[in-house]
Amino acid sequence: MIEAIESALDFLPAGLVTLIIIVGKILVLVLPLMGAVAYLTLAERKVIGYMQVRIGPNRVGPRGLLQPIADAVKLMFKETIFPAKANRFLFISGPILTLAPALAAWAVVPFDDGLVISNVDASLLYILAMTSLGVYGVIIAGWASNSKYAFLGALRSAAQIVSYEIAMGFALVGVLVAAGSLNLGEIVEAQRGSLGIINWYMIPLLPLFIVYFIAGVAETNRAPFDVAEGESEIVAGFHVEYSSMTFSIFFLAEYANMILIALLTALMFLGGWLSPLHGVLPASLLEGEGVLALLLGDGIHWLLAKTSFFLFLFLWFRATFPRYRYDQIMRLGWKIFIPITIVWLLVAAAMVVWKIGPWFN
């Protein structure tokens, strides 16, 4: 398809064609992502509503399906209020610096075999680097608001993000050891095997899988780790002074990060786009051109299904668990998760060295 576009545009200079194709790829990724973010907010309200025996939003459109659009329009037409003596430049930069890395990380995420904007070799490292930048938006927003609540929220969430990044990084190193590659596409392909689900890394790397997902929940400042928001103590944390679009950009970044974490967990531990039916159904059913093979075989739909499952877990956590106390968060991150990941790193390395089957032979 890309070749067809290239040949259709060959009257333009070559550099311009490349630019158009890159921008096109970005749009093809970012627009559905924004839609997913909008409808994730609706899903969150609906799911939590049903869990609490309520109906949730159902007024705008059929069954409340237009609610996110109504919310977006409302936020766009509100006034952006600048707090007195706040630094305007940094106050605006805060949300931008939160959203930009949250979107930049998507550049290397593969959705299917070869379906990726930029197939770089060190994509795992790139994602880790980009997600570690998100903390700046939080700190800058908290500081630039010139408000004590916002500043306290920023300090809390920054300390939390920095702490959990370590456990997360170690969990990723475990995956790297197991797969022998930093490329996300190769990590997924390394989980391919005749046994289907058994071959996925969630079995040999089970502790890393759990630590990674919980650290991901903490990284995105979601319940039960949402002390940064802590509405009972510090109102709403670092974005208390933000209104209208500046506020909604924080929202967009948070949900984009949630989807990213869910997708990465699916890619690294649940075999990404690999079908779970390998080893259950005969291989002849899973390969080929027919509709059945497309549906049952490997494909982007499996990745999206796995991602949706983890996103549902995010919402489920929020409806179920009470908020952690701050010192308990730090204890969990430093004294439990980091030792677990270090121990399992050694176990994973030993499994690779001694070629323990069925994963590493």
Added chain:
Amino acid sequence: MGLESITFYIFSAILVGSAVLVVSLRNPVFCALALVLAFFTSAGLWILLEAEFLALTLILVYVGAVMVLFLFVVMMLDINLAVLREGFTRYLPFGLGVAIVLVAQLALIVGPEHFGLEAMPKPEPHAADYSNTKEIGRVLYTVYLYPFELAAVILVVAIIAAISLTLRRRRKKQTMTPEDQVNVRSKDRVRLVKMASGNKDE
């Protein structure tokens, strides 16, 4: 001029500009943020040199962790800028002396004659399947294994030293003795402070 040189000059200009801002800005928070920008742009330059592992590690470690803690400290300090600027002229001769010595030393070691195109020719671009990360790992764990392990040991010693210096011994028991509670007087617990009401314009 190709895309590569244009990228190089843009990134270099931003790098030099932000480095100047680090030392020239008044507000320390902005200085720290300028330093973040400097790190980020130099990571971009390293990517241009095909050193993607080092570049991403620079972002991950320095931008993602070290500078965050820096910003933390700088933001929480109540810095009086007037006091900071007071001694500027007094320390100027000394500062200039140090600066001249530094520049002279730098010029001796990294002068243009050591880093010209003859001494360091442009590296050959590698093929697309070349993995910078793998190469670094291979060299680090074979040729430089002992220095690497030594560095690791030194870092562990530093961590243990930092922990032992800052460790607070906790009181073991949390239970109260009843007679302490009975004998407590309000002046032991509460301190009343007279404070002037805040100025509205402040």
